Amino acid sequence: xxxxxxxxxxxxxxxxxxxxxxxxxxxxxxxxxxxxxxxxxxxxxxxxxxxxxxxxxxxxxxxxxxxxxxxxxxxxxxxxxxxxxxxxxxxxxxxxxxxxxxxxxxxxxxxxxx
Amino acid sequence: xxxxxxxxxxxxxxxxxxxxxxxxxxxxxxxxxxxxxxxxxxxxxxxxxxxxxxxxxxxxxxxxxxxxxxxxxxxxxxxxxxxxxxxxxxxxxxxxxxxxxxxxxxxxxxxxxxx
Numbered sequence: 384x385x386x387x388x389x390x391x392x393x394x395x396x397x398x399x400x401x402x403x404x405x406x407x408x409x410x411x412x413x414x415x416x417x418x419x420x421x422x423x424x425x426x427x428x429x430x431x432x433x434x435x436x437x438x439x440x441x442x443x444x445x446x447x448x449x450x451x452x453x454x455x456x457x458x459x460x461x462x463x464x465x466x467x468x469x470x471x472x473x474x475x476x477x478x479x480x481x482x483x484x485x486x487x488x489x490x491x492x493x494x495x496x497x
Numbered sequence: 498x499x500x501x502x503x504x505x506x507x508x509x510x511x512x513x514x515x516x517x518x519x520x521x522x523x524x525x526x527x528x529x530x531x532x533x534x535x536x537x538x539x540x541x542x543x544x545x546x547x548x549x550x551x552x553x554x555x556x557x558x559x560x561x562x563x564x565x566x567x568x569x570x571x572x573x574x575x576x577x578x579x580x581x582x583x584x585x586x587x588x589x590x591x592x593x594x595x596x597x598x599x600x601x602x603x604x605x606x607x608x609x610x611x612x
Binding site: 384387389392417419424425426427428429432472484485486487488489490 | 501537538539540541542545555556587589600601602603604605606
């Protein structure tokens with residue numbers, strides 16, 4: 384089955400700096416890669432996703448890049464703000480029948496310091 | 498907009514007791530899921546359903562049962578709770594892939610402690 388590794392497990396940046404979180408996956412059949420943000424005491428919320436026919440996707444201060452050859456994808460947050468502090472999860476799944484069986488990474492605790 | 502609602506939010510069980518977690522979604526989603534979240538292990542899929550009356554095993558199904566009698570509800574049962582089932586449980590739902598892709602919406606979580 385799929386195995387997703389995520390690094391780093393904790394990340395501390397100064398407000399205004401950029402943050403980068405990296406994930407690798409093992410199953411070459413995976414072609415959907417979402418990123419979730421989880422605030423304390425809340426459920427994960429989708430912030431951006433990318434499909435394998437696209438190498439990069441951007442949404443305001445958030446961008447995701449995908450390298451299918453190397454089987455890795457990354458989340459980039461620019462001009463970080465205190466409200467970006469949360470746990471971020473990457474995930475991967477094949478777009479096939481039988482349900483969206485996402486495999487999640489172990490999460491990155493991002494802390495944006497003033 | 499309620500989205501995905503889980504009850505109860507907090508529960509303490511004694512070893513061997515049984516309980517049911519209820520999940521309800523008001524988005525008319527076909528697919529529903531139960532995940533558990535443990536420190537350092539991310540989210541792991543317990544069971545899922547691709548439509549009313551259907552269920553399937555996920556990555557960590559042992560010790561749990563599920564039912565999807567109504568499209569909007571997905572129940573997770575623990576028949577004989579064990580301390581290893583202490584965790585945060587998340588219900589989620591999504592459209593069928595054909596309609597609008599793979600976006601999965603999560604509930605707020607249910608904190609379960611087994612003593």
